[in-house]
Amino acid sequence: MKNYGTIRISQNTAIGKDQSAKTKIYVAKNVESSNGDIDLGKSIEFYNEIGSEIIGYVTIIHPQIMWGSFSEVYTRFVHFALEKIIDSGDFVENDYGILFLKSEEERKK
Numbered sequence: 001m002k003n004y005g006t007i008r009i010s011q012n013t014a015i016g017k018d019q020s021a022k023t024k025i026y027v028a029k030n031v032e033s034s035n036g037d038i039d040l041g042k043s044i045e046f047y048n049e050i051g052s053e054i055i056g057y058v059t060i061i062h063p064q065i066m067w068g069s070f071s072e073v074y075t076r077f078v079h080f081a082l083e084k085i086i087d088s089g090d091f092v093e094n095d096y097g098i099l100f101l102k103s104e105e106e107r108k109k
Helices: 044-049 070-087 104-108
Strands: 002-008 021-029 038-041 053-062 091-093 099-101
Touching (some): 038 044, 038 070, 038 099, 044 053, 053 070, 070 091
Parallel strands (some): 002 053
Antiparallel strands (some): 021 053
């Protein structure tokens, strides 16, 4: 499993600039089909249940308590993780914005 990097998020909260929590956003292949499509999420169990291959992760270091609802915070995490994995050069995006893992040969170039 490849480590695509670490992202630090800080936020001024009532308890200060705490960065005591870590969340991993996993990159899984073949989630919707067997064509190499990519999905991001935080549940290894879900990906294992549906038979997807987990190819990597991005670690988010953040305050234990964050402003916003769970879905707002989670969406922010996935957005930052997506930017990180796109920057890796391991993926290609089609005309519809769906990411696919490049072949082993393409990734070595």
